Amino acid sequence: MANYRPFDVVIVGAGPAGLALGTLLRPEQRVLVLERRALPASSPPIGESLPGAAAVLLQRLQLLAAFRESGHRERGAAVSVWDEDRPVWRDAIQDPAGPGWYLDRRKFEQMLRRRALDVGVTLEEGCKQMDIRHCQAQWQLDTTLGSFSAPVLVDATGRSGHLGRRLGLRRYADDPLLCLYCFLDQAAESQDATMRIQADSHGWWYTVNLPYGQRVLAYHMDVDDPLCRRLLRRPDAFLARAREHALLAEVLAGLAPARVRGRPAGSSLLEVEQLPKAGPGFLAIGDALLAFDPLASQGLFHSLASAASAAKAIESGLHQSLGAYQQEMQAVSQRYLWHLKASYQGPRRFSHSTFWQRRQQTANWGRMG
Structure with missing residues (x-):
């Protein structure tokens, strides 16, 4: 025993x-x-x-x-291209608990x-x-x-x-969301603390500068999207696709591709x-x-x-x-x-795409709630 x-x-x-x-x-x-x-x-x-x-x-x-x-780096403003095809800014100082990190x-x-x-x-x-x-x-x-x-x-x-x-x-x-992400080397002296969020027809991106001289770039899309496998295997294609969006291209210029990883999200x-x-x-x-x-x-x-x-x-x-x-x-x-459902209802201009249709159907949220 x-x-x-x-x-x-x-x-x-x-x-x-x-x-x-x-x-x-x-x-x-x-x-x-x-x-x-x-x-x-x-x-x-x-x-x-x-x-x-x-x-x-x-x-x-x-x-x-x-x-x-x-x-750790204090959070700055966030700018997103989400509900409409134009950037919307939100200053972190608006959070009554403080900006965060x-x-x-x-x-x-x-x-x-x-x-x-x-x-x-x-x-x-x-x-x-x-x-x-x-x-x-x-x-x-x-x-x-x-x-x-x-x-x-x-x-x-x-x-x-x-x-x-x-x-x-x-x-x-039952959500097939996958996060594809990489850490891009950039100049350690970069002080940009802006979080940039971009919706597109296959999912949504974000990128932000981290405290240790790297920038994280992440793309959230469905694991069964044929594009997903190609981007996971090709760091150059992953970075090139992000640069198709002006909001992201502004901070990705001159950065070299890096290994792309994926995890359920x-x-x-x-x-x-x-x-x-x-x-x-x-x-x-x-x-x-x-x-x-x-x-x-x-x-x-x-x-x-x-x-x-x-x-x-x-x-x-x-x-x-x-x-x-x-x-x-x-x-x-x-x-x-409730808040997640409301957020995913935003980009109606992509309502024809599979990614957004899955998340804008109320039945899916009902099963999880």
Whole structure:
């Protein structure tokens, strides 16, 4: 019989949501974070925007001062060609919580990791296999790194929601949206902080200058669009297509093509009301609970905010607080879907194209809400 090392909470996934939750639960709770990867990803992660409202969450993590000193770039204005074929400007100063930041995402995640370790979170990396069962009010995990037990188990495995799926929970994930993206080298002294967003018949683009001498260029389109495969394989064609739009060409002039990567980017939602079906003491947070379309620019903020809400529920006792957590996350999902639907209704000039038809049909949103 396995000798289970006891914890109060086991979190599966060492991304921003999992590390933030572990930090918030210490020192009152014994926390274990299990991570599948043994080493950080070699390529910079996409997802580099954090709104000003995140300052409150960073303060709760006692990271706000360190964050402000880390060289992240304050967000500037956003300009978009969306509802109509002309640019519309929005100044970040209009946000009552402050303009927010464009991040050095790798540095940000390293900061979260250091903080979790500093407060006493146990982090085990390289966990390739895991057997899970619930027995006598405890989750028991037999892994390649050892055997562990805890009354609370948290899925922080990201967009895949791998843990919840294993435990029988369903997800709504019927959006074929794929994000094609690359990081273009540019002069480090460039101070342009404008986010540029451009809709076209096959999807929508954005580009913004990042704090470490690169510019991210991303194109969101359907994975079954024949154009998608060609652009993924040909960095020169990807950059050339972006330059067909004057709004993007202004900041892409003189930049060399770079490797194009792709990742799923459509909305993916766990059925929040079914959390108890996984077993007593189970929660999901971050993308494992609700993965945002990048158009919302809220994915990283949601990771931190859902971690804070989960910490409150765990500290109050899940048997009493799970219902309140479910209601809060259901409200978040409904608000998000309403705003996303409204945003995709905008570019009516492309209503003949498959990409926009899929997102302007109300039936699709009804299934997810």
